[in-house]
Amino acid sequence: MDVSHLLDPLNEAQRRAVTAEDRHVLVLAGAGSGKTRVLIHRLAWLIQVEHVSPLGVLAVTFTNKAAGEMRERASQLLQVSTRPLWIGTFHGIAHRLLRMHWKEAGLPEAFQILDSEDQQRLLRRIIREEGMDEAHWPARQAQWFINARKDEGERPRHIEHGDHPVTATWVRIYERYEDYCNRGGLVDFAELLLRAHELWLEQPAVLDHYRRRLQHLLIDEFQDTNAIQYAWLRMLAGDTGRVFVVGDDDQSIYGWRGARVENVQHFMRDFPDVATVRLEQNYRSTGTILEAANALISHNQGRMGKKLWTEGPEGHPVQLYAAYNEQDEARFVVEQIRQWIDEGRRADEAAILYRTTAQSRLFEEYLLRESIPYRVYGGLRFFERVEIKDALAYLRLLLNPDDDAAFERVVNKPTRAIGDKTVSLLRAQARESGIPLWQAAGACIDQKLLAARAANAVQGFIDLLTGMHERMRDWTLGNQMQGVIDDSKLASHYEKEPPERMETRLENLRELVNAADAFVLPPEDADAGLSELQSFLSHAALEAGETQGEQWDDCVQLMTLHSAKGLEFPLVFIAGMEDGLFPHQRSIEESGGRLEEERRLCYVGMTRAREQLCLSYAEVRRMHGSESHSRPSRFIDEMPSSLLREIRPRVSAERPYVPARPSAPKRSGGGFKGQEWPFRLGQAVTHRKFGEGTVLAFEGSGEHTRVQVNFDAAGVKWLVLAYAHLEAR
Ligand SMILES: Nc1ncnc2c1ncn2[C@@H]1O[C@H](COP(=O)(O)OP(=O)(O)OP(=O)(O)O)[C@@H](O)[C@H]1O
Ligand SMILES: [Mg+2]
Numbered sequence: 108m109d110v111s112h113l114l115d116p117l118n119e120a121q122r123r124a125v126t127a128e129d130r131h132v133l134v135l136a137g138a139g140s141g142k143t144r145v146l147i148h149r150l151a152w153l154i155q156v157e158h159v160s161p162l163g164v165l166a167v168t169f170t171n172k173a174a175g176e177m178r179e180r181a182s183q184l185l186q187v188s189t190r191p192l193w194i195g196t197f198h199g200i201a202h203r204l205l206r207m208h209w210k211e212a213g214l215p216e217a218f219q220i221l222d223s224e225d226q227q228r229l230l231r232r233i234i235r236e237e238g239m240d241e242a243h244w245p246a247r248q249a250q251w252f253i254n255a256r257k258d259e260g261e262r263p264r265h266i267e268h269g270d271h272p273v274t275a276t277w278v279r280i281y282e283r284y285e286d287y288c289n290r291g292g293l294v295d296f297a298e299l300l301l302r303a304h305e306l307w308l309e310q311p312a313v314l315d316h317y318r319r320r321l322q323h324l325l326i327d328e329f330q331d332t333n334a335i336q337y338a339w340l341r342m343l344a345g346d347t348g349r350v351f352v353v354g355d356d357d358q359s360i361y362g363w364r365g366a367r368v369e370n371v372q373h374f375m376r377d378f379p380d381v382a383t384v385r386l387e388q389n390y391r392s393t394g395t396i397l398e399a400a401n402a403l404i405s406h407n408q409g410r411m412g413k414k415l416w417t418e419g420p421e422g423h424p425v426q427l428y429a430a431y432n433e434q435d436e437a438r439f440v441v442e443q444i445r446q447w448i449d450e451g452r453r454a455d456e457a458a459i460l461y462r463t464t465a466q467s468r469l470f471e472e473y474l475l476r477e478s479i480p481y482r483v484y485g486g487l488r489f490f491e492r493v494e495i496k497d498a499l500a501y502l503r504l505l506l507n508p509d510d511d512a513a514f515e516r517v518v519n520k521p522t523r524a525i526g527d528k529t530v531s532l533l534r535a536q537a538r539e540s541g542i543p544l545w546q547a548a549g550a551c552i553d554q555k556l557l558a559a560r561a562a563n564a565v566q567g568f569i570d571l572l573t574g575m576h577e578r579m580r581d582w583t584l585g586n587q588m589q590g591v592i593d594d595s596k597l598a599s600h601y602e603k604e605p606p607e608r609m610e611t612r613l614e615n616l617r618e619l620v621n622a623a624d625a626f627v628l629p630p631e632d633a634d635a636g637l638s639e640l641q642s643f644l645s646h647a648a649l650e651a652g653e654t655q656g657e658q659w660d661d662c663v664q665l666m667t668l669h670s671a672k673g674l675e676f677p678l679v680f681i682a683g684m685e686d687g688l689f690p691h692q693r694s695i696e697e698s699g700g701r702l703e704e705e706r707r708l709c710y711v712g713m714t715r716a717r718e719q720l721c722l723s724y725a726e727v728r729r730m731h732g733s734e735s736h737s738r739p740s741r742f743i744d745e746m747p748s749s750l751l752r753e754i755r756p757r758v759s760a761e762r763p764y765v766p767a768r769p770s771a772p773k774r775s776g777g778g779f780k781g782q783e784w785p786f787r788l789g790q791a792v793t794h795r796k797f798g799e800g801t802v803l804a805f806e807g808s809g810e811h812t813r814v815q816v817n818f819d820a821a822g823v824k825w826l827v828l829a830y831a832h833l834e835a836r
Pocket of ligand 2 (some may be wrong): 142143144327
């Protein structure tokens, strides 16, 4: 049999990993050394050479996107259908298991996934019902507490609080929260994993079935598994399964979410006969980028120690841009991308990475202005938008009226005279009788607990949903979606909003109907016995569209550093390299290795770059409404300066003076509104003669202030501000 296509594209060490006969294999290697490639080739090797049935392999990736790519690569290598292969994220796989074994897992068949926002909402309600002060007991903290406990595999009864009043209180909230979820058939993200683990613990027959079937377990990004995932994996492997994991301790960036890099060491301890393979050749980045990244990460203590080298070219120095402010930074980055494209390169070869999602907005603005297509990963994702969640809540209620989170969301949306007071009454009833809100609503009406008007309104809501349910039962998913939007009058509800917002909301709702129309029940969901509607709702919650917006082919990629894991791009920008932003303020203040985790995050970001890496920071940044001065990130100092090339702002060598409130003459129209100085760097302006342009720099002060503007048609010009008669656009 010719296996050259499986082995030729690999180096010696990689081949050893792919063909290993040892029972378990750990590939511990740095960024860009081919771990993911090795994992995919191993998968193909097992099927083609060792004749393992595709049904017998489970591959775990970190994102749904990576899962899709892995499936595609595997089918290219294998030339056979990869449909029977289980490839997915831990959450995706747990979800699938629970759908197939809902009964054994103690769930109702129509259980729903509760996303993070709904979870918080539900917790807020519980905290209020307990009569606790939300200022002292924030729902976010409860959420954090509960999820962290679940990630450790702990139910309320497992938590020893030793009469510690704070912990005892959170445990009580956790208990109440569990009651609600159980009553309504709601499962949050952490619960998916915990239940899947409990399925193994409590249902030996089920476990046995999967142990026999899934003989080969392959896990990418192993350094970011948490305790419950590790325990789940260990049980599934049992005494006969074979486990192949790849990871890099230097890229462990989810410690804040419970990931445990120690799992790498535990793996060697807990699994017998582990062959460890180290890969040291990097195939991704230029010598310079690699050296800078290696230098940075060497500042961390207690690493497992790896050296990475490359045969590739040395490449360009790492660029470092000191921007005046965040506008200037965005302008610079987008300008560089413009140049890249003008040189004949593709837009999708460029990625802008940042620490916090809020940073994406400005880049989007400048990219829009330059008409460069882009795509944002993460951020406020399509399925997380208000209007989308509202419409989906109606669908969820059609599937399962006991879904309290959905009920709360839309019981008075659009407004139908069901006020807070009425809802409180329903809640009290629900709580007293231990029933979901939907049933409590019926009970309150029957027992005449509501005033006549309120009773009518609630009855109206019940009738609305019952009517929808009866009419739409056999409709296609697309029609159901449209029907729900029409019957609920959600669209007309949003029409009352300001025109701009209204347009986007209505467009999103149309997009949702399109998405429902185009939805095809994935074979694995069909196998698991899911209806189209169930499957659609689960996808909406689980994938929460890792991408946002249109599926453009060729567009600049915007994402947080966290979501860049595993990816690579020829041109990478890391923006906001400022102390306080990156490393994040919290990590500077807190102990416990948080700073090291930030450093690893920086290492992950840098090692995404293949040809060119560009770091930038702003001397002044406006965040959350106030301006702050910050010093460049300490991480920059940790890279050898010989590898960096500092780029000073192109337009003026000296530090520009930005007048806070100049004494320029008042002008009519546009002008200075109130006390606010309207012209900021990057500000779009119009000039009577030169037309439209963008402010690049200021110089001087008071009436001598000069401003540099890049006019679309007339090019770059210096103007005396007082006489320029610029209008803000
Ligand atoms: N033996 C090889 N020959 C040529 N190219 C290779 C080889 N091995 C890996 N590559 C290429 O190097 C790049 C990095 O590989 P891969 O993404 O598998 O690395 P990784 O170790 O998974 O990185 P990360 O730690 O960032 O996830 C990819 O473009 C891959 O195709
Ligand atoms: Mg990888």
